[in-house]
Amino acid sequence: MEKVLLKGNEIIGEAAIRSGCKLFFGYPITPSTEVIEYLSANLPSQGGTVLQAEDEIGAINMCYGAACTGNRVLTASSSPGISLKQEGISYAAAVELPMVLVNVNRCGPGLGGLGPAQSDYFQSTKGGGHGDYRLIVLAPSKAQELYDYTMEAFDLADRYRNPVMVHTDGFLGQTMEPVVLKDRPEAPEVDQSWVVNGCKGREKRILASYSLTNEVGEENNLHWEKKYKEIEEKEQRWESFHTEDAEYLLVSFGTTGRICKSTVLNARKKGIKLGLIRPITLWPFPVKGIRPLVDQLKGIVTVELNTGQMIEDVKLAAECKVPIHLYRRQGGMLPTEDEILAYLEDIFQPDGSGEVHE
Amino acid sequence: MKKVFERTKGLSDAHFTFCPGCTHGTIMRLIAEVMEELNIIEDTIGVSPVGCAGFCQDFFTCDFVGAAHGRAQAVATGIKRSLPDKMVFTYQGDGDIAAIGTQHAIHSAARGERITSIMVNNAIYGMTGGQMAPTTLEGMKTTTSPFGRDPVSAGMPMDFPKIIANIPGAVYVASVSVDSPKNINKAKKAIKKAFQVQQAGLGFALVSILSTCPTNWGMSPVDSLDWLRENMLPIYELGVLKEIEEVKNL
Numbered sequence: 001m002e003k004v005l006l007k008g009n010e011i012i013g014e015a016a017i018r019s020g021c022k023l024f025f026g027y028p029i030t031p032s033t034e035v036i037e038y039l040s041a042n043l044p045s046q047g048g049t050v051l052q053a054e055d056e057i058g059a060i061n062m063c064y065g066a067a068c069t070g071n072r073v074l075t076a077s078s079s080p081g082i083s084l085k086q087e088g089i090s091y092a093a094a095v096e097l098p099m100v101l102v103n104v105n106r107c108g109p110g111l112g113g114l115g116p117a118q119s120d121y122f123q124s125t126k127g128g129g130h131g132d133y134r135l136i137v138l139a140p141s142k143a144q145e146l147y148d149y150t151m152e153a154f155d156l157a158d159r160y161r162n163p164v165m166v167h168t169d170g171f172l173g174q175t176m177e178p179v180v181l182k183d184r185p186e187a188p189e190v191d192q193s194w195v196v197n198g199c200k201g202r203e204k205r206i207l208a209s210y211s212l213t214n215e216v217g218e219e220n221n222l223h224w225e226k227k228y229k230e231i232e233e234k235e236q237r238w239e240s241f242h243t244e245d246a247e248y249l250l251v252s253f254g255t256t257g258r259i260c261k262s263t264v265l266n267a268r269k270k271g272i273k274l275g276l277i278r279p280i281t282l283w284p285f286p287v288k289g290i291r292p293l294v295d296q297l298k299g300i301v302t303v304e305l306n307t308g309q310m311i312e313d314v315k316l317a318a319e320c321k322v323p324i325h326l327y328r329r330q331g332g333m334l335p336t337e338d339e340i341l342a343y344l345e346d347i348f349q350p351d352g353s354g355e356v357h358e
Numbered sequence: 359m360k361k362v363f364e365r366t367k368g369l370s371d372a373h374f375t376f377c378p379g380c381t382h383g384t385i386m387r388l389i390a391e392v393m394e395e396l397n398i399i400e401d402t403i404g405v406s407p408v409g410c411a412g413f414c415q416d417f418f419t420c421d422f423v424g425a426a427h428g429r430a431q432a433v434a435t436g437i438k439r440s441l442p443d444k445m446v447f448t449y450q451g452d453g454d455i456a457a458i459g460t461q462h463a464i465h466s467a468a469r470g471e472r473i474t475s476i477m478v479n480n481a482i483y484g485m486t487g488g489q490m491a492p493t494t495l496e497g498m499k500t501t502t503s504p505f506g507r508d509p510v511s512a513g514m515p516m517d518f519p520k521i522i523a524n525i526p527g528a529v530y531v532a533s534v535s536v537d538s539p540k541n542i543n544k545a546k547k548a549i550k551k552a553f554q555v556q557q558a559g560l561g562f563a564l565v566s567i568l569s570t571c572p573t574n575w576g577m578s579p580v581d582s583l584d585w586l587r588e589n590m591l592p593i594y595e596l597g598v599l600k601e602i603e604e605v606k607n608l
């Protein structure tokens with residue numbers, strides 16, 4: 001298999017092409033712009049279409065239209081642009097359109113800065129737009145995962161007829177790393193009996209989210225809820241790192257999830273029984289990864305690039321049975337592995353009686 | 359008995375939900391007849407807006423996609439770019455295309471999207487109960503301009519098709535009315551042309567259609583037609599506002 005050195009954002013573009021993505025609609029915004037640039041250079045020659053829209057609102061609604069026809073479609077943006085897309089995302093969730101959204105997070109609120117952040121966690125996992133809907137949210141922590149998860153995002157979107165978000169940040173988007181360009185996995189059998197493509201030989205179809213009858217509205221909500229419950233049951237994903245005997249646990253995703261691996265290894269060198277749960281799906285949140293560990297744990301630290309957002313889901317997952325603290329950096333700053341360990345030692349005073357790993 | 363007239367195949371048997379005297383129904387029938395005459399019903403995907411016009415998805419017999427308020431042009435763009443061989447049209451009110459969706463319409467035209475756009479201009483927001491629209495006339499009373507539209511604070515009405523006609527990618531722009539049998543016939547010709555422009559792949563086509571809203575204007579259907587003629591026609595000039603050579607030759 002081919003191994004290449006590419007920027008994170010370019011890898012997303014390449015993964016989309018190899019996933020059979022036919023259409024990209026977007027609007028430039030740092031630090032996500034290389035996605036539209038890469039696809040502008042490389043998708044048309046593969047028979048696809050790239051359109052630079054008038055704004056993010058236009059772009060997401062173009063995705064909505066294209067997704068109605070059953071073709072694979074992608075958009076990518078960064079935090080303020082994702083805010084503009086929220087209306088369209090809500091409509092896409094209501095009509096149950098498969099599409100992949102990439103948020104290369106920058107720090108905010110407002111125009112904010114370009115450095116890595118996880119400040120859109122709430123927006124991505126709790127709805128973001130109006131109404132009661134969920135996105136499947138995948139959080140890569142390195143280049144290979146940008147590639148793999150983007151590919152998987154298309155399959156998940158098709159399988160559940162639901163928008164899927166790849167939640168990354170400017171650090172991952174801008175870093176060059178080697179990536180193995182794996183072949184597209186066996187695509188799931190996709191039901192396309194709902195798409196709109198002209199009613200030749202069949203009844204006309206309407207894809208819309210309008211329901212003025214309350215009874216119908218509730219039926220719709222129950223239908224979506226059932227789907228979300230199924231996703232929660234089947235699609236929770238996480239990486240466990242040295243959790244088997246862990247007395248203390250870090251929970252961290254994306255860029256900080258990666259940094260936390262070094263923290264765990266450094267702690268083990270000091271005999272501290274530290275482990276890591278790195279959520280891969282931010283929604284559904286990997287409750288199943290955390291809950292079985294609760295009885296063996298003395299404390300949890302979530303490491304985030306925000307004022308503490310994921311920590312709420314960790315507290316729910318642990319049912320508040322363990323002391324849970326937050327270590328965070330903000331505004332585009334990243335923590336070092338030592339900072340995180342120093343914080344953990346300060347808070348929990350671990351005894352270091354474990355086996356010392358060199 | 360010999361059947362001498364029947365409903366166009368472009369319309370379903372769903373009952374129109376429009377108020378008495380509203381001309382949405384007339385306009386929808388014209389579009390449906392054009393689709394039947396061009397034999398494109400099964401190849402067409404319509405995009406419905408928000409507002410009274412939004413119900414159109416139930417009345418036409420072609421496939422339909424419901425857009426968020428103002429986004430029909432962007433949704434239609436996505437459909438057309440995905441299925442370039444299909445016919446795609448939008449049906450939008452004046453508020454949808456010329457207020458909340460202005461940027462999408464202007465840039466659809468600028469890109470020369472091969473779509474057909476129908477704008478229904480009744481100078482008011484009907485569905486929400488008669489608020490001021492970008493097309494509301496100077497001095498016209500609405501629930502949000504209860505003392506009459508004041509140009510000092512609310513500006514002057516926008517003649518949107520004229521704005522679109524200035525954009526190179528727009529190859530056919532017509533302004534028509536459905537206030538009389540003669541104008542209805544002209545409106546149908548314009549609608550047909552706008553679909554033929556798309557069939558020929560020439561560029562963006564817009565037909566703006568002056569329409570009535572007796573309920574929110576507070577008038578009888580007949581008085582509404584008179585009011586349209588007396589007040590709207592002097593402001594919104596009828597006729598073909600733009601037609602490139604290739605369109606003339608269709």
